[in-house]
Structures are given as C-alpha cells and as structure tokens.
Amino acid sequence: MQLDEDRIVKGFESRTPKSAEMFQKALKVTPGGVMAGIKFFEPYPVFMKRASGSRIWDVDDNDYVDYLMSYGALILGHGDSSVKKSIASVLESFGTTVTGTPTEVEVDYGAVLRDLYHKDGLIRFTNSGLEATLLAVRLAKGHTGRRKVAKFEGHYHGAVDRLLFSYAPAVGGAGTAESPVPIGDSMDVDLGIISDSVVLPFNDWKSTEQILTRNAKELACLILEPFEEGVIAGDAEFMRNLRKITRDLRIPLIYDEVKTGFRVRPGGASEFYSITPDLTCLGKIIGGGLPIGAVVGDADIMNQLDPRGKSGTRIFHSGTFNGNPLSLSVGKATVEEIMRRGRFDGLRSRTENLKRRLSAKLTEYQVPHVLAGEGAMFNFYMTDKPVKNYRDAKRSDLRLRRFLDIELISRGVYLKPENRYCTSLAHSDADLSLTETRFAESLDSLMPNVRR
Numbered sequence: 395m396q397l398d399e400d401r402i403v404k405g406f407e408s409r410t411p412k413s414a415e416m417f418q419k420a421l422k423v424t425p426g427g428v429m430a431g432i433k434f435f436e437p438y439p440v441f442m443k444r445a446s447g448s449r450i451w452d453v454d455d456n457d458y459v460d461y462l463m464s465y466g467a468l469i470l471g472h473g474d475s476s477v478k479k480s481i482a483s484v485l486e487s488f489g490t491t492v493t494g495t496p497t498e499v500e501v502d503y504g505a506v507l508r509d510l511y512h513k514d515g516l517i518r519f520t521n522s523g524l525e526a527t528l529l530a531v532r533l534a535k536g537h538t539g540r541r542k543v544a545k546f547e548g549h550y551h552g553a554v555d556r557l558l559f560s561y562a563p564a565v566g567g568a569g570t571a572e573s574p575v576p577i578g579d580s581m582d583v584d585l586g587i588i589s590d591s592v593v594l595p596f597n598d599w600k601s602t603e604q605i606l607t608r609n610a611k612e613l614a615c616l617i618l619e620p621f622e623e624g625v626i627a628g629d630a631e632f633m634r635n636l637r638k639i640t641r642d643l644r645i646p647l648i649y650d651e652v653k654t655g656f657r658v659r660p661g662g663a664s665e666f667y668s669i670t671p672d673l674t675c676l677g678k679i680i681g682g683g684l685p686i687g688a689v690v691g692d693a694d695i696m697n698q699l700d701p702r703g704k705s706g707t708r709i710f711h712s713g714t715f716n717g718n719p720l721s722l723s724v725g726k727a728t729v730e731e732i733m734r735r736g737r738f739d740g741l742r743s744r745t746e747n748l749k750r751r752l753s754a755k756l757t758e759y760q761v762p763h764v765l766a767g768e769g770a771m772f773n774f775y776m777t778d779k780p781v782k783n784y785r786d787a788k789r790s791d792l793r794l795r796r797f798l799d800i801e802l803i804s805r806g807v808y809l810k811p812e813n814r815y816c817t818s819l820a821h822s823d824a825d826l827s828l829t830e831t832r833f834a835e836s837l838d839s840l841m842p843n844v845r846r
C-alpha cells in the first residue's frame with residue numbers, strides 16, 4: 395500500500411516539538427534517550443508530564459486517551475482515588491515506606507493472590523515481572539535437577555539473559571515453523587544459554603509434543619505466555635494437551651501471567667482456560683502502578699525457598715524491597731476495586747464494544763484484520779490469514795499498523811506504536827466514542843478514497 399510516510403511523520407513532529415527537544419537532551423543522559431528499550435520508537439518517543447483517569451498529557455500539552463496504561467499495569471486508570479488513599483494511609487499509619495521486616499499486608503495480600511491463583515500453594519513477592527520469571531525458572535531447576543528451559547517463539551518473559559531467546563527472532567534465520575531454533579535476542583545471551591534452551595511453535599501441538607518428548611529428560615521447565623503477546627489465545631485442546639504432557643513428563647509448567655493476570659480474567663488465563671499450572675508469575679496490575687512481581691504455585695516447589703530448609707535443599711532468594719508495604723498496599727487496594735461485583739465484567743463488555751467498533755472501521759476501510767484478546771486487553775493484526783503464533787503475527791502488515799498508530803498519536807489516542815490496547819475502569823463511553831472517531835480519521839488520513 396502507498397503510504398505518505400513523510401507527511402505522517404511530519405504531522406507527528408509538528409504536534410510534539412517539546413518532546414523532540416527533550417529527546418535530544420535525554421540522548422546526552424541515557425543510551426537512546428530512554429530508560430527501557432521498549433519505550434523507544436521512531437522518530438522519537440513522546441514525553442509525558444501528567445495523567446489522570448483515562449487521559450495523559452504530553453510536554454506540549456497535547457491530551458490523549460491512553461491505551462498504553464503503562465504497558466497494562468494500570469487497570470483502574472491513572473491516579474485512582476483508592477490508590478491515592480492507600481499510598482497516603484501507608485505513610486500515615488505505617489509511618490514509613492519500607493522496614494525490611496515481615497509485615498501484615500504481605501500475609502493478607504499474599505493470601506488473596508494465592509487463593510485466586512493456586513488455592514493450596516504458596517507465594518513469594520519480587521519487585522518486577524522479570525524477577526518473578528527468573529525466580530520461577532530457578533525454582534524449577536532446583537526441583538527437577540535439570541538445566542534446560544523450554545519456551546515458545548515470540549513469548550516475552552522479561553529482560554534477562556536466561557529468557558531472552560527467540561522472543562523477536564528474524565524468521566529467516568530461526569529454523570522452520572515446525573522446528574524453530576533458539577536465537578539470542580541480546581548480545582549477552584551466550585552459547586551456554588542457547589545450548590540449554592528449547593524453542594517451540596505456539597498452537598502447533600504435533601511439533602510441540604515431538605520437541606518436548608525429545609528433550610524431556612533435560613527440561614527443567616516449560617514457561618509460556620498463556621496468551622501470546624497477552625492476546626493470542628492458545629487453542630483449548632492445545633492448552634489441555636500442554637498441561638497433560640508436562641504432568642506426564644514431570645516438567646514443571648510455568649504460566650507467565652505478568653500481562654494476563656487480572657486482565658484476561660481476575661484469575662488470569664488460568665481462570666479463562668480452567669487450567670492450573672505448577673507455577674504462575676504475576677506482575678504489573680498486582681502492584682497497582684508500583685513496582686512488583688510474584689511467583690505463586692505448588693507448595694513442594696515453593697518450599698525450596700524456606701530458609702529453614704536443610705542446606706542442599708534450599709534455593710536462596712532475597713531482595714531488599716521484596717514485599718514492600720507501599721507496592722503491596724496499593725496492589726491490594728487495586729485488586730479489591732477490580733474484584734468488586736460487576737466491575738470486571740463491565741470493563742470486559744466495554745472493551746468488547748470498543749474492539750467491535752474499531753474492527754468495523756477497519757472493515758469500512760477494507761483493511762483485512764484478525765482481532766485477538768480477552769478481557770481488558772486486545773489487539774488486531776492486519777492480515778487475512780489466521781493468527782495463531784509469532785510467525786503468523788509477523789506476516790501481518792506491520793508497516794501499516796505502525797503508521798496508523800503514529801496517526802492516532804497525532805490525533806490524541808496514545809498507545810506505543812504496534813503495541814496492544816489496554817483498557818481501564820477509567821475509560822468512559824465518551825472516551826470510546828472519541829477513540830472510534832479518531833481511529834476513523836486516522837484511517838481516512840492514511841487511505842483517503844478507500845472507504846466503502
């Protein structure tokens with residue numbers, strides 16, 4: 395498709411001159427001008443200065459309906475009153491931000507998450523999603539005495555060398571679709587990690603079964619995003635088969651629910667599929683906007699963390715800020731809000747409504763697309779073929795998608811280009827209507843005269 399890329403980028407630049415200026419300053423302070431690789435996009439990221447509810451404002455005073463929601467971490471929207479109250483109450487009643495000792499809130503909140511995700515299990519808090527996935531892999535290694543880690547192509551588990559393989563490989567060099575090979579996504583992923591890594595094709599049961607069976611004796615775990623990129627569902631039978639084979643082969647099954655926890659359903663993808671893995675990693679929403687992660691799961695596996703265990707049976711895990719009362723109190727308040735009767739279901743049906751309306755606009759502009767996602771998160775892939783895994787998603791029209799997202803930013807709808815849509819309790823019907831209008835205007839700008 396013919397796209398006037400220069401005009402689209404110029405439109406963005408003319409609206410965001412202060413972001414451009416700040417980006418130049420940032421380049422002198424931090425590599426690439428960003429504190430996390432994922433925050434960068436071309437021509438430069440938008441610098442934000444304030445947010446409230448569903449809205450976010452940039453340094454040029456442009457106002458956006460925000461669907462990034464800090465990569466899905468905020469399900470109540472920005473600055474919800476329950477979050478503000480709980481921060482104030484920790485400071486007032488507790489008197490400090492952190493004590494370095496056990497506290498009541500970690501037991502209370504830990505029990506809430508444990509009961510939702512692993513009724514008979516145990517939980518450990520960390521400070522980020524990546525610390526949770528890394529801890530889960532360490533637990534599985536200790537439990538099985540094996541070394542290899544299996545994951546699916548295209549699944550992300552955090553910025554850590556052990557799990558940074560085959561997240562975003564160039565398809566040409568990554569083996570066949572049925573038998574992908576592990577590819578490091580980062581220069582520090584060494585040959586040792588690669589040779590202890592196994593990569594699988596999502597939603598392809600025959601190949602997955604063969605590869606798992608072949609490597610079974612060496613596999614410490616299978617970790618997956620139970621919805622790829624948070625949105626592409628596993629087929630019901632595929633997910634059931636995975637649960638069964640990992641049980642039969644005694645390979646701990648780890649659901650990485652950092653994106654999907656409290657977004658796909660309150661009980662995450664586990665609740666959606668009615669499947670309980672051996673370990674679950676949580677993050678994002680469970681901290682209500684403050685740094686957090688958690689591993690929750692099978693007591694036998696988790697008990698390796700018991701500091702009273704005999705030497706030789708223990709896994710050492712620690713962190714100065716683990717279970718800090720601020721993240722936990724805010725997380726607990728957030729989870730209580732979303733669990734209030736009817737709130738999640740209301741959010742889910744508003745999200746479905748937005749999804750349908752955007753899809754109708756794409757159809758009007760003759761853009762073939764596949765919708766994906768459940769609960770309060772969705773995405774669309776611009777293709778006329780089914781999207782079941784990484785390679786299918788890669789075949790979609792990513793260039794059109796990127797420029798549509800830049801146009802949306804220029805019209806006041808914010809999501810990181812090519813990222814998924816995350817909704818919140820703060821998104822009103824008026825926000826959804828405004829989004830629909832701006833979406834249509836963006837399509838019209840990209841493809842004048844195409845509308846049916």
Ligand SMILES: Cc1ncc(COP(=O)(O)O)c(C=O)c1O
Pocket residue numbers: 465522523524525527550551552553619650651652653677678686687
């Ligand atoms: C599925 C998944 N796992 C792990 C992580 C890492 O979490 P964090 O960014 O908190 O380290 C992310 C982050 O986006 C994620 O989406």
